[in-house]
Amino acid sequence: MQTQAALYAEIDLELSWSEADLPERERTKHVHRLHPYLGKFVPQLAEVFLDRYTQPGRFVWDPFAGSGTTLVEANAFGARAGGCDVSAFNCLLTRAKTAEYDPARLLNDVVALAAVEPAPSADVFASPYLESWFSRRALDELLAFGARVKQTAYPELWSVVLSRAARSSRRARHDDLDFPREPVRGEYFCHKHRRVCRPVAEAEKFLRRYVRDAAQRVLEFADVRHAGDAVVLHEDARELDPPEPVDLVLTSPPYPGLIDYHEQHAYAFELLGLDRRDDAEIGRGLDGYREGVAAVLDRARRALRRGGRVVVVVNDRRGLFDGILREAGLVVEDRLLRHVNRRTGRRSGEYFEQILVAVPARRRR
Numbered sequence: 001m002q003t004q005a006a007l008y009a010e011i012d013l014e015l016s017w018s019e020a021d022l023p024e025r026e027r028t029k030h031v032h033r034l035h036p037y038l039g040k041f042v043p044q045l046a047e048v049f050l051d052r053y054t055q056p057g058r059f060v061w062d063p064f065a066g067s068g069t070t071l072v073e074a075n076a077f078g079a080r081a082g083g084c085d086v087s088a089f090n091c092l093l094t095r096a097k098t099a100e101y102d103p104a105r106l107l108n109d110v111v112a113l114a115a116v117e118p119a120p121s122a123d124v125f126a127s128p129y130l131e132s133w134f135s136r137r138a139l140d141e142l143l144a145f146g147a148r149v150k151q152t153a154y155p156e157l158w159s160v161v162l163s164r165a166a167r168s169s170r171r172a173r174h175d176d177l178d179f180p181r182e183p184v185r186g187e188y189f190c191h192k193h194r195r196v197c198r199p200v201a202e203a204e205k206f207l208r209r210y211v212r213d214a215a216q217r218v219l220e221f222a223d224v225r226h227a228g229d230a231v232v233l234h235e236d237a238r239e240l241d242p243p244e245p246v247d248l249v250l251t252s253p254p255y256p257g258l259i260d261y262h263e264q265h266a267y268a269f270e271l272l273g274l275d276r277r278d279d280a281e282i283g284r285g286l287d288g289y290r291e292g293v294a295a296v297l298d299r300a301r302r303a304l305r306r307g308g309r310v311v312v313v314v315n316d317r318r319g320l321f322d323g324i325l326r327e328a329g330l331v332v333e334d335r336l337l338r339h340v341n342r343r344t345g346r347r348s349g350e351y352f353e354q355i356l357v358a359v360p361a362r363r364r365r
Contacts, residue, residue, distance in 0.1 A: 058247035068094030082231035254283025
């Protein structure tokens with residue numbers, strides 16, 4: 001067994017933070033907490049690599065944009081940002097996070113969304129999924145809010161709020177909001193609250209809370225946001241070239257078999273009527289994973305400017321990425337290890353991530 005001293009000798013301490021050094025409120029600063037999202041890396045990690053490998057005004061690309069962490073931080077850094085994702089919800093979330101908001105119009109939206117509206121009647125159409133996962137009252141409140149969203153100045157932002165409230169108001173156990181297996185209709189012992197709980201039966205309290213929170217967070221981001229919109233493309237990165245030459249690729253590909261990025265937000269796809277492309281999702285299993293990620297990184301590599309780099313954040317427990325990078329025409333310039341502070345007490349054991357800094361193979365000397 002490694003001693004602590006030996007272990008820490010291998011870790012890049014600039015990339016590893018304790019809970020005291022980097023508390024939860026900093027990991028989820030401003031728009032990074034507009035909506036819960038599994039598998040995102042902390043914004044401070046993006047900040048380090050932007051500072052190390054690019055400059056303001058250059059173009060930063062993330063072909064696995066996810067919840068938009070790279071694009072948000074690239075904009076705050078002063079770089080031009082672009083990314084794509086096969087999940088329509090991920091693209092919606094990233095656009096909402098990176099958008100520019102006028103304070104007066106935002107306030108008008110907040111007031112309009114707080115207006116009392118008649119709830120839809122019970123005969124309003126809802127999919128079997130929605131009927132199963134939400135009480136009648138919660139579903140009526142969500143649908144009424146969704147109708148008001150269409151009349152606002154910033155419907156994408158409030159659609160994210162609607163989704164966040166739907167996540168909280170499902171018939172799901174409070175201690176299992178990430179991937180609940182089936183609706184809960186009766187009392188159960190809740191490990192989160194350590195008492196007997198009942199499933200949530202309303203959505204309005206969440207909608208009101210999250211509207212205020214979202215408005216506050218986008219205004220906080222406005223203080224560090226640079227002019228210009230991020231490029232957010234709802235596309236398959238295996239078939240898409242970056243829209244312009246790239247100075248830095250900063251990305252975290254899906255970990256195979258760990259998270260289903262469409263099913264994670266199934267309630268949002270149903271409620272918002274978003275297009276699902278589950279079959280195109282890389283990482284639902286090992287089948288095609290290596291070839292898929294290599295194809296994405298190969299396209300990114302071809303768009304690199306001279307001196308550009310590809311930075312990949314992974315937990316490569318299967319040892320796939322040396323081969324993936326070779327297939328993409330890349331070689332590892334630096335291999336870093338970071339300790340990930342635990343975000344929940346129910347997870348045991350130490351957790352580490354690797355960061356692979358790669359360059360086109362022809363540059364290697």
